Amino acid sequence: MxxxxxxxxxxxxxxxxxxxxxxxxxxxxxxxxxxxxxxxxxxxxxxxxxxxxxxxxxxxxxxxxxxxxxxxxxxxxxxxxxxxxxxxxxxxxxxxxxxxxTSVWWLWIANPSNARLYHSYFVVDAGLPVEMGSADTLVYAFYDGMISYKEGDYPDALVKWNAVAEETGPTDTLQYYRGIAHMAMGRIDEAIALLAVVAGERASFYYQDANWYLALCYLKRGDRKTASKILSRIADSENAKDLKGKLE
Incomplete structure (x- = not known):
């Protein structure tokens, strides 16, 4: 068709x-x-x-x-x-x-401050607009994965994006969104490994967002010191300033 x-x-x-x-x-x-x-x-x-x-x-x-x-x-x-x-x-x-x-009121009651802060600030990135008209097979496969991502089917998105990455190499777009998908699934170590690469590239379009989510990953781990240090890289972000103030 x-x-x-x-x-x-x-x-x-x-x-x-x-x-x-x-x-x-x-x-x-x-x-x-x-x-x-x-x-x-x-x-x-x-x-x-x-x-x-x-x-x-x-x-x-x-x-x-x-x-x-x-x-x-x-x-x-x-x-x-x-x-x-x-x-x-x-x-x-x-x-x-x-x-x-979904209500997360119980998190504010039963969990320590790191978990409360994490769940207060963590919102899955909205993703990219889906463009399904490309004749390029790999581009089409990427956006097919983006559909799964937007539907919350992160395992399926990762399967598709991992296949694309094998062909194209680890682009910052793939690294970033695969990192967010892992994060949404609670796989913090995998998310850190992917996001850290993008967060270290100032020229990347995803530099600020990658550092934001990377800081949240360390907060999730309970490492407030590292999270605060990472937030210092994006000090012009209002959310980063706000969270950093709560960590210190």
């Missing part, structure tokens, strides 16, 4: 995919759908593109609120372009996408 012509997807296929992604199928229907996914590469591509488009619509609707979730208040511009008729077709699908906020 032409990746730039997803708006031509037949209505019955669109309906089936949306029903699958919203867990609206019966057991037999889902088994049949899964078998088709396993045996039909073109069908897998269609489903992947639908998932990407759903995320794009969700991002468009949440764009003005992203600063509330981004750790440094960085301006995040979501560049996702739709035809008017495509937006109408997909708006119902966007309605099924919910952001669930």
């Amino acid at each position: 032409d990746r730039e012509r997803i708006d031509d997807l037949p209505e019955e296929e669109l309906s089936a995919i949306l029903n699958y992604l919203s867990n609206g199928m019966s057991g037999n229907e889902r088994n049949t759908f899964d078998q088709r996914l396993a045996n039909d590469p073109e069908w897998r591509l269609k489903v992947t593109q639908v998932k990407g488009l759903l995320i794009g619509i969700r991002e468009a609707s949440l764009c003005e609120h992203l600063d509330d979730y981004h750790p440094h208040g960085t301006d995040v511009t979501i560049m996702w372009f739709f035809k008017a008729d495509v937006l109408k077709k997909w708006w119902v699908a966007a309605a099924i996408t919910l952001v669930t906020l």
Whole structure:
């Protein structure tokens, strides 16, 4: 299927995919759908593109609120372009996408100050806008992994990104987002190993964010001294100043 012509997807296929992604199928229907996914590469591509488009619509609707979730208040511009008729077709699908906020009040009661501070400041990076139209196989694979990342399926994202890294080498983008994925899974040692590389590169686009998350990793470990030292590298960040003040 032409990746730039997803708006031509037949209505019955669109309906089936949306029903699958919203867990609206019966057991037999889902088994049949899964078998088709396993045996039909073109069908897998269609489903992947639908998932990407759903995320794009969700991002468009949440764009003005992203600063509330981004750790440094960085301006995040979501560049996702739709035809008017495509937006109408997909708006119902966007309605099924919910952001669930889980209470962490018990952390403030039962855990020591390091854990309380960590959970007060740690918010998973929102990720990059998903662009599924690239003809480059590796670029496409990277954004396929970004879809999994945005859905909170960090193990799947890592599988895809690790495969890309084997072909391209450890770019700062891959290092950074793989580090965040490990962090979100509670794998702090793995996260430190990846983020430390990016945090040491001043020229990297991710320099400030990598240092922020690296400091949080050390805070999670209980190493307040190292966390404070790392925060000194990004002293112009309001969040870094605020957290550093609480650590000292």
